[in-house]
Amino acid sequence: EIVMTQSPATLSVSPGERATLSCRASQSVSSNLAWYQQKPGQAPRLLIYGASTRATGIPARFSGSGSGTEFTLTISSLQSEDFAVYYCQQYNNWPRITFGPGTKVDIK
Amino acid sequence: EVQLVESGGGLVKPGGSLRLSCAASGFTFSSYSMNWVRQAPGKGLEWVSSISSSSSYIYYADSVKGRFTISRDNAKNSLYLQMNSLRAEDTAVYYCARDSGSGSYPNWYFDLWGRGTLVTVSS
Numbered sequence: 001e002i003v004m005t006q007s008p009a010t011l012s013v014s015p016g017e018r019a020t021l022s023c024r025a026s027q028s029v030s031s032n033l034a035w036y037q038q039k040p041g042q043a044p045r046l047l048i049y050g051a052s053t054r055a056t057g058i059p060a061r062f063s064g065s066g067s068g069t070e071f072t073l074t075i076s077s078l079q080s081e082d083f084a085v086y087y088c089q090q091y092n093n094w095p096r097i098t099f100g101p102g103t104k105v106d107i108k
Numbered sequence: 109e110v111q112l113v114e115s116g117g118g119l120v121k122p123g124g125s126l127r128l129s130c131a132a133s134g135f136t137f138s139s140y141s142m143n144w145v146r147q148a149p150g151k152g153l154e155w156v157s158s159i160s161s162s163s164s165y166i167y168y169a170d171s172v173k174g175r176f177t178i179s180r181d182n183a184k185n186s187l188y189l190q191m192n193s194l195r196a197e198d199t200a201v202y203y204c205a206r207d208s209g210s211g212s213y214p215n216w217y218f219d220l221w222g223r224g225t226l227v228t229v230s231s
Binding site: 034042043044045049055087089095096098099101 | 153154155158167169203208214215216217218219221222223224
């Protein structure tokens with residue numbers, strides 16, 4: 001099983017600031033990585049796939065980068081609606097897809 | 109409206125059974141692979157099971173293999189998860205999720221999710 005780790009566990013950011021979230025895979029997943037956003041009481045929402053491609057309707061302030069084992073999700077200027085938990089997911093090793101434990105972005 | 113709506117969750121005793129349903133609307137259900145993903149209280153996401161568009165391919169996480177059965181009825185636009193021999197560690201919100209690809213091969217990331225249904229396994 002490919003183990004995904006995310007850091008930090010919690011990121012405190014002020015509105016308008018930049019947020020950088022990290023995701024690491026225990027072995028290479030190539031660019032087969034997705035990012036999701038989840039708000040309390042809501043289902044996850046697909047943000048990024050293929051490590052860097054924004055999903056339909058996702059604002060340009062969200063960007064993804066990386067390949068292999070190291071990945072980054074950047075939110076260029078945090079809006080109030082961006083405070084949420086963010087999960088990475090590898091799908092290189094399908095069907096044994098795995099998610100990271102999440103990074104909570106909260107208001108500083 | 110494009111949506112997925114889960115139902116069938118509830119409180120069940122250890123060793124018991126439950127059947128979850130997911131009703132799809134607003135898209136051509138029969139063209140997509142479908143999945144169940146669960147989230148234990150306060151925890152992260154765990155993929156549970158997948159079924160291809162025509163039910164030809166079915167996959168399970170090791171944690172549920174032999175106990176859970178995924179199925180679908182394309183005529184009814186519905187996805188199901190039969191859960192047997194339930195354990196306390198199966199307690200979670202269960203989400204129905206659509207694969208993002210509508211072709212012959214799934215993409216294995218998910219672009220449409222339901223709101224989830226809570227399964228609680230407790231005596």
